[in-house]
Amino acid sequence: MKVAFLTHAEGAHMSAYFSALAGAQDCDEVVLADPDRRWRDDAQKVLKEKLTRTYTSHVELLTKETPELCLVSMEAKEAPLVIEAALNSGSHVFSEKPGCVTPDQFEHLANLAESKHLHLMLAFANRTNPESLAARQMIRQGHIGRIYSIDMHIVADQTRLTRPAYHTTWYADRTRAGGGHLIWLGIHWLDLAMYLTGTTIIQASGAIANVGNQPISAEDSAAATLRFSNGTLGTINSGYYLDSGYHTQIRVWGSKGWINLDSTGSTKMIWYENAGPMAKQIQSFEAPTEPRGYSPFVARAVSAIANDTAPPVTTQESLNTMRTVFGIYAAAESGKATTIDTTPIPFQNQ
Numbered sequence: 001m002k003v004a005f006l007t008h009a010e011g012a013h014m015s016a017y018f019s020a021l022a023g024a025q026d027c028d029e030v031v032l033a034d035p036d037r038r039w040r041d042d043a044q045k046v047l048k049e050k051l052t053r054t055y056t057s058h059v060e061l062l063t064k065e066t067p068e069l070c071l072v073s074m075e076a077k078e079a080p081l082v083i084e085a086a087l088n089s090g091s092h093v094f095s096e097k098p099g100c101v102t103p104d105q106f107e108h109l110a111n112l113a114e115s116k117h118l119h120l121m122l123a124f125a126n127r128t129n130p131e132s133l134a135a136r137q138m139i140r141q142g143h144i145g146r147i148y149s150i151d152m153h154i155v156a157d158q159t160r161l162t163r164p165a166y167h168t169t170w171y172a173d174r175t176r177a178g179g180g181h182l183i184w185l186g187i188h189w190l191d192l193a194m195y196l197t198g199t200t201i202i203q204a205s206g207a208i209a210n211v212g213n214q215p216i217s218a219e220d221s222a223a224a225t226l227r228f229s230n231g232t233l234g235t236i237n238s239g240y241y242l243d244s245g246y247h248t249q250i251r252v253w254g255s256k257g258w259i260n261l262d263s264t265g266s267t268k269m270i271w272y273e274n275a276g277p278m279a280k281q282i283q284s285f286e287a288p289t290e291p292r293g294y295s296p297f298v299a300r301a302v303s304a305i306a307n308d309t310a311p312p313v314t315t316q317e318s319l320n321t322m323r324t325v326f327g328i329y330a331a332a333e334s335g336k337a338t339t340i341d342t343t344p345i346p347f348q349n350q
Contacts, residue, residue: 001306002029004067004091005043006058006082009036010170011073012096013123013294018046020298021071026306033061058082062089069094069305071298075170076178080105083120087112092119094301097187101178103326110319114345119304119311122318124191125297131268131285135252135259136196143273145256147197150226150234152189155247156181158240161214172216180218182208183325186238189250191313191321192261193226193234196252200320201234203227205337206328212240224328229342316345 003021007014021027030047032054034040040054055061062070062085070086072079073096080100086093093113099122100106113120126132138144160166170176171184194200206224210216221239228234250261257273269285300312320342327340 001026001069001302002031002065002067003027003302004031004033004061004065004070004086006033006061006070006072006074006086007039008034008074008078009038010075010078011039013073014039014042015046016294017071017073017298018043020295021302022046022048022050023295024299024302026299026303031055031061031065031067033058058085062086062091067091069302072096072099075176076101076183077170077176080109083109084112087116087118087120090116090118092121092305094121094298095123097122097124098178098183098322098325100322101175103323106319106322110315110345113315118315120315120318121301121311121313122191122321123294123297124188124195124313124318124321125292125294126188126192126263127195127312128296128300129263129268129292130287130289131261131263132192132196134285134287135261135269135271138259138271139196139252139254140198143257143276144252144254144259144271146254147199147228147230147232148253148255149232150193150197150228150253151249151251152193152235153237153247153249154185154189155237155239155241156185157242157244157246158212158214158220159243161212161216161220161240167215172218174218177218179325179329180208180216180222181220181240182222182238182328186222186236187321187325189236189238189248190324191317192250193236193252194228194320194324195313195317196250197228197230197232199228199230199232200342201226201324201327201340202229202342203337203339204324204328204331206331208329208332222328222332224331226324319345 208219226234304311331338
């Protein structure tokens with residue numbers, strides 16, 4: 001299957017995407033649109049013979065090629081027009097998040113994708129981590145009973161925000177990125193909480209701030225309380241607080257026990273059940289935790305299109321997470337709890 005990679009100089013996670021496409025068995029050809037020629041040589045080194053042609057225009061590529069899937073990694077402000085063009089060309093789209101800077105932009109793209117019976121998938125790569133899949137199965141099978149609450153934090157380093165070079169990037173500018181830490185990193189945990197539990201977030205209250213007082217317009221700290229569609233309550237703390245590295249946690253409490261995920265720890269998952277053969281004992285995930293990250297997630301997306309199987313994230317799920325992020329931002333701005341739209345994308349007959 002042919003995959004088009006649409007990017008520019010400000011593309012994110014580029015080396016991860018090149019490696020992912022190089023290893024994806026259902027991708028045998030990649031065409032690249034790189035207007036700034038920033039990534040052409042890097043792509044060639046990794047993709048080798050898979051990279052067949054490069055273009056300096058996204059429009060020219062979409063006119064001359066017929067990719068079944070477009071992978072888009074661009075500054076959030078620039079992404080919507082390119083995603084729309086890819087969808088209008090008849091291609092499914094896998095996009096680096098957030099892919100927009102306003103909720104209306106993503107609503108439009110999601111509805112366009114549905115109207116054309118195409119997938120619009122955001123890069124929520126934690127979904128295919130082995131411990132995430134194991135936790136999801138355990139929760140769905142009722143190992144920890146009815147879900148009571150979810151507590152999340154995803155914390156990265158404040159150090160990067162102190163560097164003058166960072167201050168000029170799109171990640172530091174809310175008008176170019178749509179937001180700060182929450183829309184860039186916290187978004188992963190919001191999506192994963194809904195994916196693990198099979199729910200949606202229906203209400204949020206929250207606050208955002210620049211606690212580090214760096215010269216950036218995007219928030220470096222966000223905190224929110226959440227209400228899920230099954231009645232569960234939850235919290236998220238999303239921020240740049242550390243000198244280096246990450247601290248992460250998703251803890252799901254249920255009527256029969258709990259599960260704790262820590263993607264950066266040496267033990268990726270522990271859990272406790274109050275009934276069964278291992279009752280009252282803390283258990284650890286001992287299965288392999290590789291492969292993980294972008295490579296298996298991109299491979300799943302490519303295979304879904306090549307073989308017409310279920311994608312690793314649906315258009316509706318991508319939209320639900322974007323609605324949640326922007327709902328938290330709206331709550332922070334108003335100082336009041338915000339009801340999050342959970343209306344399904346209207347099914348479009350052709």
